[in-house]
Structures are given as structure tokens and as C-alpha cells.
Amino acid sequence: MRTPLKIVLVGMPGSGKSTFGKALAMQLNFAFIDLDEAIEKGESKTIREIFEVEGEGRFRELETLYLTKVISGVEGFVLSTGGGTPCFNDNMELINEQAVSVYLEVSHEELLKRLAKDQASKRPMFAGMDRGEIILKLKNLYAQREYFYRRAKIKLSGDDISTELLISELMSFFRN
Numbered sequence: 622m623r624t625p626l627k628i629v630l631v632g633m634p635g636s637g638k639s640t641f642g643k644a645l646a647m648q649l650n651f652a653f654i655d656l657d658e659a660i661e662k663g664e665s666k667t668i669r670e671i672f673e674v675e676g677e678g679r680f681r682e683l684e685t686l687y688l689t690k691v692i693s694g695v696e697g698f699v700l701s702t703g704g705g706t707p708c709f710n711d712n713m714e715l716i717n718e719q720a721v722s723v724y725l726e727v728s729h730e731e732l733l734k735r736l737a738k739d740q741a742s743k744r745p746m747f748a749g750m751d752r753g754e755i756i757l758k759l760k761n762l763y764a765q766r767e768y769f770y771r772r773a774k775i776k777l778s779g780d781d782i783s784t785e786l787l788i789s790e791l792m793s794f795f796r797n
């Protein structure tokens with residue numbers, strides 16, 4: 622069976638899914654969808670507002686709802702998921718049934734650097750945390766999530782994964 626040209630990026634918060642997804646889609650001339658942005662647009666609320674007002678449980682419901690809708694769309698897209706997306710409601714099965722999943726594996730030191738630089742307001746999981754708390758949160762999240770990330774069809778590791786490497790890995794995946 623031919624593999625559909627649907628590419629889904631998964632990985633820890635700060636691993637670069639949103640940044641890479643956009644660049645990859647541009648290079649491949651594919652559509653780009655960021656799942657968090659799709660939820661924010663569709664619900665007319667920020668992710669932070671959804672977490673704060675309706676709770677994480679509601680966010681996870683919405684995440685699965687939007688993932689299901691987006692992933693069944695016409696092929697020829699790159700989808701950047703949120704860090705938790707593959708880990709709830711059988712979402713990883715859905716992703717692997719419909720698309721080529723790519724895990725961006727970045728060291729915790731690098732994740733910490735990037736998350737500490739980022740505005741906490743954008744990331745409710747890390748809001749108001751100091752460096753030590755972010756380290757503990759990352760360790761805890763990773764322990765719960767590694768199992769799901771490792772089910773991705775392609776894994777790319779490193780702190781400076783380039784879109785060129787990603788494209789060459791994708792080409793060999795589609796060739797084989």
C-alpha cells in the first residue's frame with residue numbers, strides 16, 4: 622500500500638515541532654497545520670485560556686477532535702502536534718494509521734534552554750515555573766510520554782536537526 626503524504630511531527634514541548642513543521646512544509650510545498658493553532662482558531666480561545674478556564678481534560682478532548690478532523694484531510698500536509706497529543710485517547714494509533722509520524726528527539730538540556738527563553742504565557746504546562754521546576758516537569762512528562770513518542774515511524778535525534786536531514790530521512794522512508 623502506498624504511504625500517504627501526510628507528515629506528523631511529535632515530540633516534547635520545545636523540541637521544535639511548530640518551527641520545523643512550518644519550514645518543512647515550505648520546502649516541500651505542502652500545507653502546514655499546527656494543531657494548537659487550529660484549536661485556538663476554531664475555538665476562538667488561546668490554549669492557555671482553555672487550560673485555565675475549562676481544564677486540561679477539555680483541552681485533551683478538543684485536541685483529539687481537531688486531530689481526527691485534520692488528519693483525515695487531503696494528503697500533502699505537515700502537521701505539528703502539541704507535546705501531549707500522541708499520549709491521549711489512542712491518538713498515536715490514529716496518527717500512525719493515517720500518516721508518517723516523525724519524532725524529534727532533543728536533549729533535555731536543550732529543551733530547558735529553549736523553554737526558559739520562551740514566554741511562559743504561551744505554554745500553560747510550564748507557566749510560572751522556575752528553572753528547577755521546569756527540569757522536574759520535563760523529566761516527569763518524558764517518563765510518561767517516551768513510550769508514545771517511540772512509536773513514531775521515523776526518529777530524528779539531536780539538538781540541531783535540520784530540515785534537510787528530515788527530508789532525506791523521509792525520502793529513504795518512502796523509498797523503502
Ligand SMILES: Nc1ncnc2c1ncn2[C@@H]1O[C@H](COP(=O)(O)OP(=O)(O)O)[C@@H](O)[C@H]1O
Pocket residue numbers: 632633634635636637638639640641701735736739780781782
Ligand atoms: N533548531 C532549533 N534551534 C534552536 N532553537 C529552536 C530550534 N527549533 C525551535 N527553537 C526554538 O525553541 C522554541 C520552541 O520551538 P517550537 O517550534 O515552538 O517547539 P514545539 O512546537 O515543539 O513546542 C522556540 O522559541 C523556537 O524558536
Ligand SMILES: O=C(O)C1=C[C@@H](OP(=O)(O)O)[C@@H](O)[C@H](O)C1
Pocket residue numbers: 632633634635638639657668702703704705706743744745746
Ligand atoms: O506538552 C503538552 O501537553 C502541551 C504542549 C503544547 O504544545 P507544544 O509541544 O507545541 O509546546 C500545547 O499543546 C499545550 O500547551 C500542551
Ligand SMILES: [Mg+2]
Pocket residue numbers: 638639640657701702703
Ligand atoms: Mg508547538
